[in-house]
Amino acid sequence: MTIALRGGTVVTADGEVRADVLVDGGVVSAIGPSLRGDAELDATGCHVLPGFVDLHTHLREPGREEAETIATGSRAGALGGYTALVAMPNTDPAQDSVTTVEFVRSQGRAAGLVDVLPSGCITAGRRGERLAPLADLAAAGVTLFTDDGNGVQDASLMRRALLVARDLGVVLAQHCEVSSLTAGAVMDECACSGELGLPGWPAVAEELMVQRDIDLVRDTGGRIHFLHLSTARSVALVRAAKAEGLAVTAEVAPHHLLLDHGALRSFDPVFKVNPPLRSPADAAALREGVRDGTIDAVATDHAPHPAWNKEVPLDEASPGMLGLHAALGVVGAALSPSPMDVARMMSSAPARIAGLSPRHGSLPAVGGAANLCVADLSARWTGGDRPTGSRSANDPWVGVPLVGAVRHTVFGGRATVVDGEVQQ
Amino acid sequence: MRHVLGIGEIGLERAEAILALVPRMAEVRSRSVPKVAALRGRTVAMLFLEDSTRTRLSFDAAARALSADTMTFTASTSSMKKGESLRDTVETISALGPNALVVRHRTSGVPWQVAAWTEAAVVNAGDGAHEHPTQALLDAHTIREALATESLSGVRVGIVGDIRHSRVARSNVRLLRMLGASVVLVAPSPLQPPGVEGWGVDASSSLDDVIGGLDVLYLLRVQAERITGGAAPDAGEYARRFGLDHARVRRLRPGAIVMHPGPVNPGVESSVDLSRLPQSVVGRQVANGVPVRMAVLLDALAGAGAGMEEE
Numbered sequence: 001m002t003i004a005l006r007g008g009t010v011v012t013a014d015g016e017v018r019a020d021v022l023v024d025g026g027v028v029s030a031i032g033p034s035l036r037g038d039a040e041l042d043a044t045g046c047h048v049l050p051g052f053v054d055l056h057t058h059l060r061e062p063g064r065e066e067a068e069t070i071a072t073g074s075r076a077g078a079l080g081g082y083t084a085l086v087a088m089p090n091t092d093p094a095q096d097s098v099t100t101v102e103f104v105r106s107q108g109r110a111a112g113l114v115d116v117l118p119s120g121c122i123t124a125g126r127r128g129e130r131l132a133p134l135a136d137l138a139a140a141g142v143t144l145f146t147d148d149g150n151g152v153q154d155a156s157l158m159r160r161a162l163l164v165a166r167d168l169g170v171v172l173a174q175h176c177e178v179s180s181l182t183a184g185a186v187m188d189e190c191a192c193s194g195e196l197g198l199p200g201w202p203a204v205a206e207e208l209m210v211q212r213d214i215d216l217v218r219d220t221g222g223r224i225h226f227l228h229l230s231t232a233r234s235v236a237l238v239r240a241a242k243a244e245g246l247a248v249t250a251e252v253a254p255h256h257l258l259l260d261h262g263a264l265r266s267f268d269p270v271f272k273v274n275p276p277l278r279s280p281a282d283a284a285a286l287r288e289g290v291r292d293g294t295i296d297a298v299a300t301d302h303a304p305h306p307a308w309n310k311e312v313p314l315d316e317a318s319p320g321m322l323g324l325h326a327a328l329g330v331v332g333a334a335l336s337p338s339p340m341d342v343a344r345m346m347s348s349a350p351a352r353i354a355g356l357s358p359r360h361g362s363l364p365a366v367g368g369a370a371n372l373c374v375a376d377l378s379a380r381w382t383g384g385d386r387p388t389g390s391r392s393a394n395d396p397w398v399g400v401p402l403v404g405a406v407r408h409t410v411f412g413g414r415a416t417v418v419d420g421e422v423q424q
Numbered sequence: 425m426r427h428v429l430g431i432g433e434i435g436l437e438r439a440e441a442i443l444a445l446v447p448r449m450a451e452v453r454s455r456s457v458p459k460v461a462a463l464r465g466r467t468v469a470m471l472f473l474e475d476s477t478r479t480r481l482s483f484d485a486a487a488r489a490l491s492a493d494t495m496t497f498t499a500s501t502s503s504m505k506k507g508e509s510l511r512d513t514v515e516t517i518s519a520l521g522p523n524a525l526v527v528r529h530r531t532s533g534v535p536w537q538v539a540a541w542t543e544a545a546v547v548n549a550g551d552g553a554h555e556h557p558t559q560a561l562l563d564a565h566t567i568r569e570a571l572a573t574e575s576l577s578g579v580r581v582g583i584v585g586d587i588r589h590s591r592v593a594r595s596n597v598r599l600l601r602m603l604g605a606s607v608v609l610v611a612p613s614p615l616q617p618p619g620v621e622g623w624g625v626d627a628s629s630s631l632d633d634v635i636g637g638l639d640v641l642y643l644l645r646v647q648a649e650r651i652t653g654g655a656a657p658d659a660g661e662y663a664r665r666f667g668l669d670h671a672r673v674r675r676l677r678p679g680a681i682v683m684h685p686g687p688v689n690p691g692v693e694s695s696v697d698l699s700r701l702p703q704s705v706v707g708r709q710v711a712n713g714v715p716v717r718m719a720v721l722l723d724a725l726a727g728a729g730a731g732m733e734e735e
Contacts, residue, residue, distance in 0.1 A: 191619025197532045197553030197594060200618060267533025311511035311541075313531035 001038045002029070003415055005374055005408070008043025011050075011339045013363050021048050023370040026413040031366055041408050041418060043374050047339045051083025051371035051411060053350040053360050054324065055173070055251055056148070056227060056299035059085070059116070061107060062100065063092025068304040068391050070107040070116060073324070076302065076389035077114045078416040080324040081373035081406035084115040084351070084360045089126065090149040096121035096132040098140045105141070113416045115371075117354060120145045122161050122172060128153050131161055138168040143355035146173035148227055149274070151209050153179055158213065162222030171249075171353060173225040174213050176234070177275065181205035186314045188261040188276040196264060198314065201276045203231040210234045214241045214248060223247035225353055228301050230256050230275040232285030239294040249353050251299035252286045254323055254330035255396060259283070263396075269310045269317030270394050273303070287334055290345055297350040300327050304392030321396045325388040328375060329402025336403070339377060347373075372410040379405035386420060425523065425545045428724050429535050430555040431598035439561065439599060442719045446565050449715035449722075452489060462726055463492035469522035470496040471514070471538070472549070474530040478686065478713075479549050479558075483526050486717035492725075495522070510534070511541050518542040523725055527551070532591075545724040553589045559685055560595035562709060562716040564603060567640055569712075570681045570705045577604035582634050584610040584666055585644030585693065588617045592644060592685045597625055608634050610666065631666050636675050641703075642683045643668060643693040659692055668694040673701065681705050 005021040010031055020035035021028060021043075054077065060068040068076075070087070077085050087104050089095030095104060101118040108116020120137035124130050126147040134145060145165065151174060152158045158174075165172050182201045187193050189200020210226060214237060217224050229235060229250050241248045255273060260280045263271040271277060289295040303320020310317055331337060331346065343363060351361020359369045383397025386405070409417035416423055428434060434442075452460050468487040472480050480496070487494045497517060517525065524545045527535045532552030539546040550556040567581075568574060581600055587593045587609045594617075600607050601624055608626040609616065620627050628634050635641065646662065668682065673696055676682075682703045684693065698704045 189618055191622050194588070194617035194619035195594075195623075197551075197555075197589070197591060197617075267536045307511075308509040311509045311537075313510055313529060313534050313537070315531045316510075 003410065003413070004035045004037030004040045005043045005048055005372070006035070006040055008046045008048045008374060009339070010048040010364050011343050012365060016047070016339060021364060021372070023372070023410055023413050026370055028364055028366055028368050028370050031364065039415065041374065041415065043407070046374045046376045046407050048364055049339065049343050049373045049375060050347040050361055050363055051373045051409060052081045052327070052346040053084045053354065053356060054082050054300050054302065055086050055144070055297055055350045055354055056253070056301045057085040057087055057324065058090065058301070058303045058320065059087045059104070060304060061091065062103060066306050070104065071111040072389065072391040073302070073304070074108065074111040074113040074116065075422050076322070076324040078409050078411065078422055079387065079389040079406065079420070080327050081375055081409050082114055082324060083371035083373070083409065083411045084117060084356055086144055086354050087116055087118045088148045089119050089121045089146060094121050094126050095119060096124050096126070098136055101137060101140055101142055113422070114411055115356070115360065117356065118142060119173070122147045122152055123157065126150050128157065131157065131164065134161070134164050134170070135168060138170050143170050144173055144225070144353070145170060146175065146227065148173065148175045151175045151177040151179065155212060155216065159216050159220060162216055162220040162224070166220065166222045171223050171225050173227050174209065175227050176206045176209035176213070176229070178205045178208045184315065185276070186272060187264045188278050190261050190279060192261045192264065198264065203233060203278065203282070206231055206275055207233045207237065210237045214246060217241070217246050217248060226250040228253045228256065228275060228299065229286065229295065230278050230282060232282045235285050235289035235294055239289070242294065249296045250294070251297040251350070252290055252295045253301040254298060254327045254334070255321060256286050257283060257290070257334035258330050258400070259396065267314060269312065269314050270321060270396050272314055272317050272319050273301070273321050274319035291335060296345070297353060298327065298331055298345045299350060300324050304390050305394050306392055310394050321394050322388055322390050322392065325386065325390070326383055326395070326397045326402060328404045328406060329381060329383070330397065332377060332404030333402050342377065370410055370413040373406060374408040375404060375406045377404045379403070381405055389422065426724055427539050427545055428547045428557060428720055429539065430548065431557050431560055431595050431602070434557060436602045438723070439602065442561060442723050443565055445719035445722060446712070446715050449718040452718070453715055459489055459491060461491045462722055463487070463490040466523040466725055467493045467495065467521065468524045468526060468721065469517055469520070469544070470494065470526045471517060472496065472528045473499045474528050474550070475499070476528050476550065479528060482713040483549060483717050485714045486721055489714065489718055490721060492721070495520070510537065514538050514541045518544060524721065547720060547724055550591055552591065554591050554594060556591040556595045558717055558720055559592050560599040561720065562712045563596055563642070563683060564599055565716055566683065566705055566709050566712050567681070569708065571639065571679070575604060576600065579605040579639045580608070580637055581605050581640040581642060582608045582610055582638040583642045583644065584631055585646055586615045587611045587620070587644070588615045589647065590644050596642065597623060601625070610634060612665070631672065635672055636677065639677065639680050640683060641668070641676065641680060645685060645687065646689055646692050663692050663695065667692060668696050670696060673703070676703060683709060686710065
């Protein structure tokens with residue numbers, strides 16, 4: 001069965017081309033004028049981009065299926081234009097064994113809407129005490145390791161992990177948080193937290209670990225990816241490390257680009273997230289960092305929680321917010337990116353970091369994998385007006401003006417989203 | 425019906441209207457039958473999810489003096505212990521039909537959250553380190569009474585202690601500034617709040633530098649676990665640097681008063697017995713608690729026109 005994407009603008013290695021795209025089986029079989037297929041999808045007014053790749057998705061399965069399952073998270077991803085999700089390992093049990101990793105991967109296959117790439121833990125149980133079986137997990141196909149939700153506090157353990165990861169050719173992804181500085185924290189430590197009397201999470205708690213890990217990468221010759229950077233100083237540290245030629249990459253979450261700590265004045269726990277929303281100046285520095293390539297990728301940190309973990313006092317509320325469904329719209333509103341920039345920060349860079357190239361993250365080309373996102377990059381919509389796909393409702397974007405909407409998603413040659421609706 | 429959440433939401437005009445009701449409430453309290461019918465038929469529910477005997481009894485007495493019915497939920501009696509969400513608890517209590525919900529919680533912002541989930545008027549009885557508006561109102565009333573002045577313009581108030589974690593400090597700063605007083609916050613730097621430079625007050629880490637210029641010395645209750653939690657020196661050092669002692673009492677201006685929201689930790693905030701110190705108005709703060717909270721409940725539920733006839 002062939003699918004023709006008709007009337008759009010294709011973002012190719014040679015630039016933007018007004019052309020139809022024909023998908024046959026799992027590959028792009030033709031790019032050119034007037035292509036017809038068994039199924040035809042209208043791409044008028046849209047760009048045909050590589051399917052998005054999320055480096056940072058909490059799918060919650062196994063263990064927290066009341067918040068999300070791999071099937072519902074895959075649905076949210078497809079609606080957001082994603083064809084691959086890196087599943088964070090803070091499940092129950094944690095993804096620190098081949099068994100659990102295989103389970104996540106097979107549930108992803110069963111859902112069939114995106115490629116689900118399980119990450120592995122750096123330390124057993126994400127407890128920060130001893131290394132997880134990194135080599136066994138790498139042999140089982142894990143390419144990205146993280147204790148996300150926890151930073152690896154012990155410098156000696158992190159140093160050994162970097163050396164092992166270098167041997168294995170995998171990447172460590174750090175959640176940068178010196179936990180002794182953030183006990184009980186609910187929001188950014190700032191004038192706003194002082195005014196509201198809420199315990200603060202100081203920027204320096206992130207920056208100390210970014211600096212430490214840059215120094216450890218220099219020391220070990222290892223490679224690191226920084227998850228969800230949130231402060232201006234973190235961006236500056238990564239910029240300097242890259243200028244030095246160190247193997248450092250970084251991501252930013254959509255909410256850190258467009259929201260700031262003032263949102264907590266509402267006392268609405270939907271805005272509690274880790275790392276916390278920072279100052280408008282931090283958000284501006286993050287936008288600059290992602291524009292100039294210091295920050296390689298936009299990664300959602302999609303973190304579903306059921307209502308009973310959010311409709312509680314701020315200190316009891318679980319941190320995190322939905323992200324997959326609205327990421328493109330947030331990136332559009334925050335950055336006004338070119339179509340090529342969208343392809344870079346939401347697809348090709350994250351695919352490269354996660355080791356998913358060329359199956360994911362490659363610009364549409366004849367013979368290439370048919371993982372594609374068809375999006376109207378100038379569509380204006382209001383958060384809350386489109387389905388999230390998630391099982392949870394902790395959506396911070398309700399009422400927020402967004403720019404850029406996914407119309408169709410093609411995964412492995414099959415249309416998973418047509419006109420904004422999931423095709424099960 | 426209107427909420428009483430934070431001093432900022434209350435504003436100057438409404439704060440003055442509430443304070444203007446207090447003498448009438450005190451007069452009711454002095455009657456042989458200290459009770460009026462103003463809130464007859466109304467129900468005031470106390471949702472006290474943080475331990476507080478004094479504030480809860482004070483609100484309860486205020487509600488009864490206005491002939492309201494009361495019901496009380498505390499952390500130990502409510503099903504929140506069983507893991508029910510705050511929203512569920514609030515919706516369950518609201519279904520019982522109270523006209524006002526008096527809310528105390530250890531976490532900042534809870535009264536604002538509760539206000540979104542109930543039809544009742546929400547009265548903030550203290551949230552986390554954020555606001556304690558009825559305490560600030562009774563403190564302002566006490567200062568006016570003790571200094572025998574309606575205008576606080578030119579009055580210098582020093583608030584001493586763990587400002588960072590104090591809802592009493594935040595509400596007092598907001599209200600005292602609104603009423604024209606100038607405020608200095610005295611604490612070691614780790615116990616000053618982030619962003620204090622934007623509060624329109626002075627900040628000092630030395631009580632001895634400021635004590636001689638104060639009209640009001642306001643000592644905050646020290647929470648020992650915060651002091652020993654590494655944010656400040658030990659209790660003995662705290663008492664020596666920030667506690668009231670006889671030498672510091674002698675440095676107070678003539679006519680200056682000493683306040684404390686209670687309960688006092690003897691030997692920490694003060695090594696002088698505040699119940700016997702001539703400058704202390706701690707007893708009047710306690711006495712003003714009920715009439716001020718009557719005024720607040722009346723303002724929230726009935727407006728100033730309610731009948732003051734005996735029940």
